[in-house]
Amino acid sequence: MAGEGAPERCDLLIEAGWVVPVEPHGVVLADHAVAVRDGGIVALLPRAEARARFAAGEVVSRPDGVLIPGLVNAHTHNPMTLLRGVADDLPLQEWLQGHIWPIEAAVIAPDFVADGIELAIAEMLRGGTTCCNENYFFPDVQAATYKRHGFRARVGLPVIDFPTAWAKGDDEYFDKAGEVHDQWRDDPLVATAFAPHAPYTVSDANFERIRMLADQLDVPVHLHLHETAHEVEEAQRTAGQRPIARMDRLGLVNDRLVAVHMTQLTNGEIALCAQRGATVVHCPESNLKLASGFSPVAELARVGVVLAIGTDGCASNNDLDMFGETRTAALLAKAVARDAAAFDAASALRAATLGGARAVGFEDRIGSIEPGKQADLVVVDMAQLETQPLHHVVSQLVYATGRHQVTDAWIAGRAKLRERRLVDMDEAAIMARARQWRQRIAGIEQTR
Amino acid sequence: MAGEGAPERCDLLIEAGWVVPVEPHGVVLADHAVAVRDGGIVALLPRAEARARFAAGEVVSRPDGVLIPGLVNAHTHNPMTLLRGVADDLPLQEWLQGHIWPIEAAVIAPDFVADGIELAIAEMLRGGTTCCNENYFFPDVQAATYKRHGFRARVGLPVIDFPTAWAKGDDEYFDKAGEVHDQWRDDPLVATAFAPHAPYTVSDANFERIRMLADQLDVPVHLHLHETAHEVEEAQRTAGQRPIARMDRLGLVNDRLVAVHMTQLTNGEIALCAQRGATVVHCPESNLKLASGFSPVAELARVGVVLAIGTDGCASNNDLDMFGETRTAALLAKAVARDAAAFDAASALRAATLGGARAVGFEDRIGSIEPGKQADLVVVDMAQLETQPLHHVVSQLVYATGRHQVTDAWIAGRAKLRERRLVDMDEAAIMARARQWRQRIAGIEQTR
Numbered sequence: 001m002a003g004e005g006a007p008e009r010c011d012l013l014i015e016a017g018w019v020v021p022v023e024p025h026g027v028v029l030a031d032h033a034v035a036v037r038d039g040g041i042v043a044l045l046p047r048a049e050a051r052a053r054f055a056a057g058e059v060v061s062r063p064d065g066v067l068i069p070g071l072v073n074a075h076t077h078n079p080m081t082l083l084r085g086v087a088d089d090l091p092l093q094e095w096l097q098g099h100i101w102p103i104e105a106a107v108i109a110p111d112f113v114a115d116g117i118e119l120a121i122a123e124m125l126r127g128g129t130t131c132c133n134e135n136y137f138f139p140d141v142q143a144a145t146y147k148r149h150g151f152r153a154r155v156g157l158p159v160i161d162f163p164t165a166w167a168k169g170d171d172e173y174f175d176k177a178g179e180v181h182d183q184w185r186d187d188p189l190v191a192t193a194f195a196p197h198a199p200y201t202v203s204d205a206n207f208e209r210i211r212m213l214a215d216q217l218d219v220p221v222h223l224h225l226h227e228t229a230h231e232v233e234e235a236q237r238t239a240g241q242r243p244i245a246r247m248d249r250l251g252l253v254n255d256r257l258v259a260v261h262m263t264q265l266t267n268g269e270i271a272l273c274a275q276r277g278a279t280v281v282h283c284p285e286s287n288l289k290l291a292s293g294f295s296p297v298a299e300l301a302r303v304g305v306v307l308a309i310g311t312d313g314c315a316s317n318n319d320l321d322m323f324g325e326t327r328t329a330a331l332l333a334k335a336v337a338r339d340a341a342a343f344d345a346a347s348a349l350r351a352a353t354l355g356g357a358r359a360v361g362f363e364d365r366i367g368s369i370e371p372g373k374q375a376d377l378v379v380v381d382m383a384q385l386e387t388q389p390l391h392h393v394v395s396q397l398v399y400a401t402g403r404h405q406v407t408d409a410w411i412a413g414r415a416k417l418r419e420r421r422l423v424d425m426d427e428a429a430i431m432a433r434a435r436q437w438r439q440r441i442a443g444i445e446q447t448r
Numbered sequence: 449m450a451g452e453g454a455p456e457r458c459d460l461l462i463e464a465g466w467v468v469p470v471e472p473h474g475v476v477l478a479d480h481a482v483a484v485r486d487g488g489i490v491a492l493l494p495r496a497e498a499r500a501r502f503a504a505g506e507v508v509s510r511p512d513g514v515l516i517p518g519l520v521n522a523h524t525h526n527p528m529t530l531l532r533g534v535a536d537d538l539p540l541q542e543w544l545q546g547h548i549w550p551i552e553a554a555v556i557a558p559d560f561v562a563d564g565i566e567l568a569i570a571e572m573l574r575g576g577t578t579c580c581n582e583n584y585f586f587p588d589v590q591a592a593t594y595k596r597h598g599f600r601a602r603v604g605l606p607v608i609d610f611p612t613a614w615a616k617g618d619d620e621y622f623d624k625a626g627e628v629h630d631q632w633r634d635d636p637l638v639a640t641a642f643a644p645h646a647p648y649t650v651s652d653a654n655f656e657r658i659r660m661l662a663d664q665l666d667v668p669v670h671l672h673l674h675e676t677a678h679e680v681e682e683a684q685r686t687a688g689q690r691p692i693a694r695m696d697r698l699g700l701v702n703d704r705l706v707a708v709h710m711t712q713l714t715n716g717e718i719a720l721c722a723q724r725g726a727t728v729v730h731c732p733e734s735n736l737k738l739a740s741g742f743s744p745v746a747e748l749a750r751v752g753v754v755l756a757i758g759t760d761g762c763a764s765n766n767d768l769d770m771f772g773e774t775r776t777a778a779l780l781a782k783a784v785a786r787d788a789a790a791f792d793a794a795s796a797l798r799a800a801t802l803g804g805a806r807a808v809g810f811e812d813r814i815g816s817i818e819p820g821k822q823a824d825l826v827v828v829d830m831a832q833l834e835t836q837p838l839h840h841v842v843s844q845l846v847y848a849t850g851r852h853q854v855t856d857a858w859i860a861g862r863a864k865l866r867e868r869r870l871v872d873m874d875e876a877a878i879m880a881r882a883r884q885w886r887q888r889i890a891g892i893e894q895t896r
Contacts, residue, residue, distance in 0.1 A: 438837035
């Protein structure tokens with residue numbers, strides 16, 4: 001019985017007005033607490049019991065707050081945060097070839113990657129995101145930057161059929177991928193994935209090598225797939241096959257596949273994803289902004305495909321706001337499915353947390369508030385005008401909450417945001433570097 | 449020359465890092481100031497010149513801020529803010545008939561209208577909205593509440609073919625409409641419009657009466673029109689005519705018409721709107737959430753229809769966030785048009801300001817920062833991580849800015865929000881009343 005015997009020690013006890021554990025699905029627990037020890041969740045229990053059972057090193061009490069699992073941004077190119085809004089409202093090819101690629105060619109280097117990711121980490125933490133699925137060049141720098149800030153990430157090991165600042169040819173891409181993977185294989189926060197860019201930029205031979213190595217290293221394969229109708233049409237025209245069919249022929253449509261975008265899908269392709277256990281990452285705002293198309297999210301969910309949510313990079317969004325992205329996902333899915341009951345608030349929140357955890361291959365350690373999982377946790381303040389009156393907590397989180405209502409965030413039990421202040425990041429220095437990059441990029445644009 | 453002679457008196461000088469006047473279109477003025485006298489804008493000029501030319505009663509300096517016209521929420525049911533999230537993720541008919549209407553039947557009365565509008569005004573001001581196009585029952589209470597808080601509004605005079613708490617029959621609707629109109633006809637802040645509910649709830653006879661009276665009283669006609677495919681199909685089935693064709697037959701498709709939603713439009717209907725000067729209010733988030741359909745915004749803009757943006761009521765959105773709504777409008781229009789260049793950031797911001805001003809019939813007094821217009825102004829802070837680096841101001845406002853970055857708001861030169869604090873509203877009291885309504889509505893839901 002609670003109250004008998006000596007209290008159990010824990011490092012941190014977080015009491016909240018409501019806890020939404022995500023698993024079990026759709027549940028809201030009023031006046032509950034979470035006990036954290038050694039970075040992990042040891043108990044989720046009524047607040048009154050928690051005080052009796054635990055002797056906590058620290059108690060954080062948020063009676064107007066909702067405690068949720070940290071959000072997982074399941075597809076992002078965080079160095080591109082420095083390119084936020086540099087070119088908008090342009091046709092896709094002009095945007096890429098006339099702006100994004102030339103600027104990237106001039107800036108991609110370790111400092112760009114590190115500074116962009118630092119800005120992104122600060123933005124993510126302030127918005128309740130505690131883990132991301134990164135996809136860019138210089139995964140060594142990415143991994144070191146995430147680790148330095150205690151931020152949980154899966155970093156992609158890029159493979160693309162042309163030379164970049166990161167590698168000059170196939171062998172160098174794979175050699176460097178192996179090195180980065182080896183360096184981070186046992187890290188508790190940062191891990192790697194293969195990140196072949198897209199079907200139209202990676203050869204069959206390289207995809208086969210990736211399939212073999214991904215099995216061997218036990219990592220996900222993070223791939224842009226069926227992003228636009230143009231991609232699918234071109235593949236059919238040049239190779240006589242839709243990209244998913246080609247990926248299937250190469251053995252890549254399986255439970256390691258993290259398929260991003262997926263706006264063009266036949267019923268057969270949807271069924272194939274369900275059958276093979278592939279995860280789909282939905283990036284609704286990027287798909288809208290680039291006019292890529294509409295992913296059939298409700299149908300994917302209906303047949304049991306695990307869905308995650310990503311913001312994509314800041315050049316096509318233009319933020320890393322997972323509250324906003326989740327809301328857009330929930331809203332858009334209904335209109336696409338012509339069903340106002342489709343992809344409800346609890347399902348959208350699940351995609352943004354546990355679905356994301358599945359996408360990054362961390363579903364055993366994050367994505368829900370369950371004993372045994374890591375304490376990646378976020379508090380959202382409901383005592384603001386914009387979330388009053390509070391009729392239903394999960395509905396409010398998805399349809400009315402702004403990311404600025406996030407007050408606290410922990411990763412593996414370590415406080416990263418406290419009453420809206422970043423605990424261990426120098427915000428002024430990050431802002432100053434962002435301003436320097438603005439100057440430098442403006443210079444590049446002027447001299448082109 | 450500036451500096452010669454005695455300085456001109458003004459009440460308020462607002463200096464900003466950037467001013468986006470909206471008219472001229474797409475312009476960004478760095479380091480400018482706006483001088484305000486007797487509630488109106490007297491000058492927009494470089495900051496250095498402003499200090500020399502004016503002796504200001506007050507100077508507000510926001511070097512990291514962007515000064516924009518106050519946003520206009522061109523379609524809302526603000527008393528329903530008290531129903532935020534009360535029922536979500538339901539098929540339309542179940543949502544309306546099983547939840548919204550029964551709750552409304554139990555609560556609609558002057559206190560519900562006044563309390564809901566007070567909460568809404570506070571939320572709107574904190575989010576940079578300074579004017580709204582209201583559509584609900586008890587327009588007398590609405591008008592008095594907006595006036596009491598110095599908030600600019602066009603309140604709808606409801607007409608609907610069945611009895612409600614506001615009126616029992618046709619004559620009472622029209623009598624009361626006339627009374628409310630007479631009371632507010634000369635007010636500088638609050639005016640009226642006719643607000644027939646929808647083609648499927650208002651008879652030909654009542655529409656004809658509205659057309660005649662709207663001309664006579666010189667007010668807009670604010671109408672839900674072509675919101676869903678179901679509405680259009682039913683009209684064709686029962687009356688053999690699409691609703692817009694019927695409205696045209698009744699003489700209502702003209703420059704007084706403020707047509708809300710418009711998700712189902714033929715090319716002929718789009719051309720008709722352009723030709724007749726009707727304004728279209730786009731409510732993208734409500735259209736998505738209720739699975740109503742997609743408005744062809746880019747096509748409407750292309751042929752010259754004036755577009756405005758509205759949140760709709762909080763039961764189908766679930767907020768009054770015009771920054772979020774404008775962003776959704778800009779993103780969604782591109783995917784619907786299959787053109788990433790469609791409805792660019794400057795066009796979306798114009799719809800949210802000058803377009804809204806046109807919708808409420810106040811285009812001569814608000815919607816842009818021009819001498820002679822009223823000083824309905826808003827400052828947005830760009831010195832936050834989420835809007836850095838700042839490559840392009842208008843792009844940032846539309847694609848990356850959150851409403852919590854609004855720091856200051858004025859209506860007719862009167863400060864309503866100052867460094868994020870509501871100047872003359874009792875936030876704690878508003879929150880307390882919202883909590884009381886939550887209890888009362890929960891009681892209604894339990895006893896049904």
